[in-house]
Amino acid sequence: QITLKESGPTLVKPTQTLTLTCTFSGFSLSTSGVGVGWIRQPPGKALEWLALIYWNDDKRYSPSLKSRLTITKDTSKNQVVLTMTNMDPVDTATYYCAHFQIASNAFDIWGQGTMVTVSS
Amino acid sequence: DIQMTQSPSTLSASVGDRVTITCRASQSISSWLAWYQQKPGKAPKLLIYKASSLESGVPSRFSGSGSGTEFTLTISSLQPDDFATYYCQQYNSYLTFGGGTKVEIK
Numbered sequence: 001q002i003t004l005k006e007s008g009p010t011l012v013k014p015t016q017t018l019t020l021t022c023t024f025s026g027f028s029l030s031t032s033g034v035g036v037g038w039i040r041q042p043p044g045k046a047l048e049w050l051a052l053i054y055w056n057d058d059k060r061y062s063p064s065l066k067s068r069l070t071i072t073k074d075t076s077k078n079q080v081v082l083t084m085t086n087m088d089p090v091d092t093a094t095y096y097c098a099h100f101q102i103a104s105n106a107f108d109i110w111g112q113g114t115m116v117t118v119s120s
Numbered sequence: 121d122i123q124m125t126q127s128p129s130t131l132s133a134s135v136g137d138r139v140t141i142t143c144r145a146s147q148s149i150s151s152w153l154a155w156y157q158q159k160p161g162k163a164p165k166l167l168i169y170k171a172s173s174l175e176s177g178v179p180s181r182f183s184g185s186g187s188g189t190e191f192t193l194t195i196s197s198l199q200p201d202d203f204a205t206y207y208c209q210q211y212n213s214y215l216t217f218g219g220g221t222k223v224e225i226k
Contacts, residue, residue, distance in 0.1 A: 037215070047156075047164065047207055049215040060214055063121055096163055104169035105211035106154035113163055 022097030
């Protein structure tokens with residue numbers, strides 16, 4: 001059974017860097033065809049894809065946020081880490097990590113999400 | 121960037137109705153289109169992938185169709201559990217979600 005769980009601060013100040021960790025079980029990020037992505041959702045708004053890392057360490061970023069994002073993986077710890085620099089109140093959102101398969105090019109299993117508020 | 125436009129943004133329907141939601145891509149994405157259902161306070165759930173493939177465990181009243189730039193999600197007979205918000209998502213090296221369609225009780 002695949003599970004994912006996000007962890008990180010619930011409150012960050014403007015201009016700070018956000019670091020979120022996705023800890024997963026039930027699969028290995030060294031298995032061909034697998035990836036883990038990050039998606040966010042501001043309160044009452046639509047989903048927004050942020051970043052995706054593949055089993056082969058290939059990485060993709062949202063073009064509009066690319067300069068602020070870094071995604072990395074630690075296969076031995078079953079973790080994926082997302083950092084986002086220069087946080088702003090508009091970045092207040094629920095942040096999800098999700099399991100991705102290239103066979104479907106879709107996120108088939110999602111974490112529960114973690115709410116991050118950006119405020120001074 | 122590929123933009124995804126969903127319509128309508130809100131849909132009022134009754135139990136038993138046939139419901140259709142449309143998603144248009146700003147350029148061709150072949151069949152790399154997925155549909156998700158999201159209920160308030162919950163993570164999205166994958167319903168359909170590759171435009172028309174039903175995810176395991178998803179009721180057969182959900183179906184998807186389309187290719188290129190125009191796609192549809194159809195619920196053949198709306199059930200009480202189906203009142204939710206639906207999102208499309210494209211894959212073309214990068215990913216984009218549509219703006220969502222809220223299906224509410226008429």
